[in-house]
Amino acid sequence: MATTRGAGSKRSQEAAETRENILDVAMREFADKGLAGARIDEIAEKTNSSKRMIYYYFGGKDELYRAVLERAYERIRRQEQAAQFETLEPVEALRAIVGHNFDYHFEHPEFVRLVMNENVHHGEHIAQVAGIKGRNQSVIAQLGAILDKGVAKGVFRPGIDPVDLHTTISALSFYNVSNRHTFLHNFGIDFADPAYRAKRREQIVQAVLGWVQAR
Amino acid sequence: MATTRGAGSKRSQEAAETRENILDVAMREFADKGLAGARIDEIAEKTNSSKRMIYYYFGGKDELYRAVLERAYERIRRQEQAAQFETLEPVEALRAIVGHNFDYHFEHPEFVRLVMNENVHHGEHIAQVAGIKGRNQSVIAQLGAILDKGVAKGVFRPGIDPVDLHTTISALSFYNVSNRHTFLHNFGIDFADPAYRAKRREQIVQAVLGWVQAR
Amino acid sequence: MATTRGAGSKRSQEAAETRENILDVAMREFADKGLAGARIDEIAEKTNSSKRMIYYYFGGKDELYRAVLERAYERIRRQEQAAQFETLEPVEALRAIVGHNFDYHFEHPEFVRLVMNENVHHGEHIAQVAGIKGRNQSVIAQLGAILDKGVAKGVFRPGIDPVDLHTTISALSFYNVSNRHTFLHNFGIDFADPAYRAKRREQIVQAVLGWVQAR
Amino acid sequence: MATTRGAGSKRSQEAAETRENILDVAMREFADKGLAGARIDEIAEKTNSSKRMIYYYFGGKDELYRAVLERAYERIRRQEQAAQFETLEPVEALRAIVGHNFDYHFEHPEFVRLVMNENVHHGEHIAQVAGIKGRNQSVIAQLGAILDKGVAKGVFRPGIDPVDLHTTISALSFYNVSNRHTFLHNFGIDFADPAYRAKRREQIVQAVLGWVQAR
DNA sequence: GATGAATGAGTGTTCATTCAT
């Protein structure tokens, strides 16, 4: 019981803090500049510890990036599961899910940018992260349940694939964060403007509901 | 007429070919690996000429990237203007525009990936490319005209901002290319599959029309 | 007292040696070929360490050059202050200073060549080295004190500006090192020849004394 | 007489102008940046002709530099011989020579900087330029004649070597141009200031005369 | 004589990673 290196020891707690601190900094850097653009030296400098610790805890740049990616996915899935949309009526549930999804993207641009970056790298790193794949099924299951209930109640039309619904919701939410900079330059619209954001949120809710609802 | 060194001389034509060849290769590399990930040496190697020529014609890596970016935008705008959607009835015109937009993204993943990369870099390079901004207004004008006609005919509901419409169309088309790799890993769906593509194309057309049409 | 990693640790001492070794080699190379002509690769090769270390310790070629320049100036000023000319009689003091100045230039051609090179570069680098300017005032103060004492004793004529005196001394000493090669070619005289050197040293002492002494 | 390529033809005159124009530009560039720092591309750009012509007329960078060096020496020797100092009384002649030498350096910093640069390169290029060596003897002969006359008249002391006299004059004149930038930084004196220049000119005349004159 | 296009060898610099203490 008196081990100095047990799970609850002071040492291991400090170690966990160091790890978390590195992950925090690395997430910011990778999200900001991408995997190829981020610099290990710069990450280390912004950390409370040193470059050596990055290698000690994570092994290398790519492994650190994967740990960051995994944590980012964990967080969005945890949030999605925390909300209890199933208790709501189908239309209200979907409205809440779309709004929540839009908000999450908006408030977590690091997540969006990490996913963009991962696609730039042809998804080669996410493929090496165990445990991301499985967690995603619950989102689909959740949407499937709501769709079923809505169809049964006659408020949604049948034949909507829950994966397609998720794709539509994500696409509309994602774009408003991912393409912020080029859109601002090309059309002079600032996706980050609060007034615009509120308006766009409602538009997306309407577009998704309109597509799913029975006529 | 007998100029030996005019704009159409053999030499200058070869030079233009060299330039185009470099741009072709560079576009592929930048689209494939991003600005930070692409290597000048590798681009040069895949070229019919040499690394030195890249600097001769473009000045540096960033300038080459900007030239590639500019050309990619030129191409999509040229295609958009080539199609004569205005002669169609509003609903048919919109259906054609959405389908065309979806197809263009699908068939030009380099464009999508360049835009992704540009957003990764916070749009700092597109801001330095003169002549992209202006060209985009015609897309909005085109959509605006169709919306007006549709509202006048009572087939579209009033109050739709053509920029928002463009955002919705682009978001849905963009995502199916930009997030191809992470989506495949997370949900097992291959956006590039021809059968999926056809299904998704129609879904997007329906979603957009459903959002715009009067009820 | 039992610190294992203080300023005097073995590691940090080795690091200081590495730094000094790089400075030594770089001084020789920059003095030999100038800033533009010296090659980082060649400097690194002649070093006990590597090219990478040059960047680790100095940041770049220009910064290394500036560090070399600063050290060269530090050394000449330290030598000037070490000698205690003020205790001598004015004429003897001036004779000693001129001789010492001539000898220093002669025995430190790297210093002369670095200064030449710096003038080739319009003094742009010395302007960025903090701490050189201040140190020079002591030379002028020293000459001023000797001049004042000599004037008071009636052995020097009044009205000599110590800065002008320093200019005259330096000019005569500098030229015999700086213009060694062109002079040898143009007039067949080898400034480095020991017999010539001794003769020239005395000439310069005489010329300076003759200019300063009362008649 | 009617040859189209004779020495006086229009073609050859244009060729000579092209050559001179290249030499003018090259002298400015080499004087400004040194041999290693000057760029063939930049020289060509500032020329009325092209890079190809530099190679056509001079063969390469080093040969161009040597041609520039040769012309610079030709000019100073021509000026020295143009002035008829021998007709003056010894003291006046020497005074005139020193003043003239000082002025020439002052008004021709390109010459001073080319000589500096040549010494940076250990005089390896001047050694390859035929015809510079010989021309220098006349300067020494001129000084020797004046010294002899002065000694005979009892105004100069005997035993002064004309080469040493030339060295002293040159050293004092050279320094005020060559070390302009470092001196300004180190002591805050601007050698190029007109008031300073006039004062310094007289000082140098006095110092040289004082050294040579009998007491 | 004249021009733009092309080239290979080099030149300063940066990167992720490992070592010694």
Place this chain on the structure above:
DNA sequence: TATGAATGAACACTCATTCAT
């Protein structure tokens, strides 16, 4: 655990020079 020192492979970029017309 922790730190500064060290490394080699790669990277973007430049230069004097030559070729084809």
